[in-house]
Amino acid sequence: MNTENSLQATTAVRPQLPDTRTVTLRVNGTTHQLQLAPWTSVLDALREHLQLTGTKKGCDHGQCGACTVLLDGKRINSCLTLAVMQENKEITTVEGLAKEGELHPVQQAFIDHDAFQCGYCTPGQICSVIGMVNEGKAKTLDDIRDLMSGNICRCGAYINIVKVAQEALEKNTGL
Amino acid sequence: MRPFTFTQAQDVDTAVQEVSLEGAKFVAGGTNLLDLMKIDVMSPSHLVDITQIALETIEETEAGGIRLGALAKNADTAYHELVETRYPLLSHAILAGATAQLRNMATDGGNLLQRTRCYYFYDTQTPCNKREPGSGCSAIQGYNRDLAILGTSEHCIATHPSDMCVALAALEATVHVTGKNGERAIPFADFHRLPGDTPHLDSNLQPDEIITSIELPAKGFAKHYTYLKLRDRASYAFALVSVAAALELEGDTIKEARIVLGGVAHKPWRVPEAEALLQGQKATRDNFRKVAEAYLQGAQGFGHNDFKIELAKRAIVRALEQATNR
Ligand SMILES: Cc1cc2nc3c(=O)[nH]c(=O)nc-3n(C[C@H](O)[C@H](O)[C@H](O)COP(=O)(O)OP(=O)(O)OC[C@H]3O[C@@H](n4cnc5c(N)ncnc54)[C@H](O)[C@@H]3O)c2cc1C
Ligand code: SF4
Ligand code: FES
Ligand code: FES
Numbered sequence: 001m002n003t004e005n006s007l008q009a010t011t012a013v014r015p016q017l018p019d020t021r022t023v024t025l026r027v028n029g030t031t032h033q034l035q036l037a038p039w040t041s042v043l044d045a046l047r048e049h050l051q052l053t054g055t056k057k058g059c060d061h062g063q064c065g066a067c068t069v070l071l072d073g074k075r076i077n078s079c080l081t082l083a084v085m086q087e088n089k090e091i092t093t094v095e096g097l098a099k100e101g102e103l104h105p106v107q108q109a110f111i112d113h114d115a116f117q118c119g120y121c122t123p124g125q126i127c128s129v130i131g132m133v134n135e136g137k138a139k140t141l142d143d144i145r146d147l148m149s150g151n152i153c154r155c156g157a158y159i160n161i162v163k164v165a166q167e168a169l170e171k172n173t174g175l
Numbered sequence: 176m177r178p179f180t181f182t183q184a185q186d187v188d189t190a191v192q193e194v195s196l197e198g199a200k201f202v203a204g205g206t207n208l209l210d211l212m213k214i215d216v217m218s219p220s221h222l223v224d225i226t227q228i229a230l231e232t233i234e235e236t237e238a239g240g241i242r243l244g245a246l247a248k249n250a251d252t253a254y255h256e257l258v259e260t261r262y263p264l265l266s267h268a269i270l271a272g273a274t275a276q277l278r279n280m281a282t283d284g285g286n287l288l289q290r291t292r293c294y295y296f297y298d299t300q301t302p303c304n305k306r307e308p309g310s311g312c313s314a315i316q317g318y319n320r321d322l323a324i325l326g327t328s329e330h331c332i333a334t335h336p337s338d339m340c341v342a343l344a345a346l347e348a349t350v351h352v353t354g355k356n357g358e359r360a361i362p363f364a365d366f367h368r369l370p371g372d373t374p375h376l377d378s379n380l381q382p383d384e385i386i387t388s389i390e391l392p393a394k395g396f397a398k399h400y401t402y403l404k405l406r407d408r409a410s411y412a413f414a415l416v417s418v419a420a421a422l423e424l425e426g427d428t429i430k431e432a433r434i435v436l437g438g439v440a441h442k443p444w445r446v447p448e449a450e451a452l453l454q455g456q457k458a459t460r461d462n463f464r465k466v467a468e469a470y471l472q473g474a475q476g477f478g479h480n481d482f483k484i485e486l487a488k489r490a491i492v493r494a495l496e497q498a499t500n501r
Contacts, residue, residue, distance in 0.1 A: 038181035062276075080205055082224075128276070131275070145409075
């Protein structure tokens, strides 16, 4: 990210290097005050500054969905948004889903349906299924396939992921 | 990503002032700009966050149309009741693009200003006139399967990748902007540019101008419309060719036709003279094919994308048939 070189390159145009600033993030019901540079993505804030490494970095370019989290209940790619832009929003990651030691029904459904192999895409898939239920636009199997297409699974566990999504819709297991 | 300074504008005037700083850019949803900043294709030294400005409302206008706030999210726009019922063409076009996650962040203003998906534009190791004026175009002699067949220049054959914009062009939207010199309204057809010898400019928006809203006229073609997107996968891929088709029919006679192509040019491609060929005609496959031929007149392939010319013609015919039968 900020190597010696790129720091020097911008110094020429803009004498003052941007300082870190205090950023207040609400994550899984807890408020955190972090010292962050403005270019820190929500994903990097979660992983590098809050040690919440359940949210994965696949591509860092909005293409894979591994970094999917819920922002005020809706799905977003945490790699393509800056932490400084998401103050005062409720961020929910995979770590925030289990309640009182009980897995969220969608987490449990991933196990019951054997809907993963390596598991790398799974936290993003779980958040995405929950977001899909919350958003309330999926009705048919085709809708599920379309509205879950932002989550790539390199192991190809799609068939069982779709089963999880179907069950979540039927049981209305959102956030 | 290169370091940058960052401010949040609370109103349009402040935003316009702050973007006048050397090297400054607005950021809205961030889904295109941050992506390009990560790979150094764009490297603003200052970002002005405009998402705190109250510009996300979708409402009816006095003229009987609707106004989309520039900061309305793509998802909120596509699923808005006024859009779904009166402008379903727009709703379908938006939902044909990107993914649920991206549409939840992406804004309507940002969608208009998203940059091309030309692979060489993304690859800073190769010459590209759009990224670095005067360096040359790698695509013309290179791999150009996804690129333009209409309105190209010897300097650039990039396409505009938006789905939403294809529908907005068909619906004859107006883009409202505010800059240092005040407000102005830009008809959608004049918003984006052809590459000519200035391929680094995608649109006619001035650097100090902010899009405040997008206005749709009353006529929404809610009865006979189609957004047809042809791509390499069924979902989550950019268009090879797309067609926004809208018809006003009386029986099987066409009163008015709107046809706009996406994925084939540097801007949504509309040919009003060709559309006019359908006026007063019967909605038949033969007539549709005639229009399709007229639309693609002058089209030029660059090798890998030659197939797009016939594909676009067939897509026009199919889209018009679907629109008729809807
Ligand atoms: C993996 C992937 C797949 C995608 N697939 C598709 C697809 O199939 N079809 C499709 O149409 N799109 C697709 N997109 C693109 C997506 O639609 C755009 O990235 C999005 O619409 C941009 O909006 P934004 O608000 O995030 O813009 P930003 O990234 O915030 O900004 C984009 C540009 O617009 C400027 N800007 C933003 N708002 C304003 C304003 N109000 N006034 C003036 N300037 C402004 C910014 O300065 C910047 O230059 C895809 C994107 C990704 C990452
Ligand atoms: S087509 Fe345009 S964007 Fe692509 S390499 Fe050529 S100049 Fe660059
Ligand atoms: S890491 Fe964000 S979409 Fe791949
Ligand atoms: S389980 Fe391995 S990528 Fe999805």
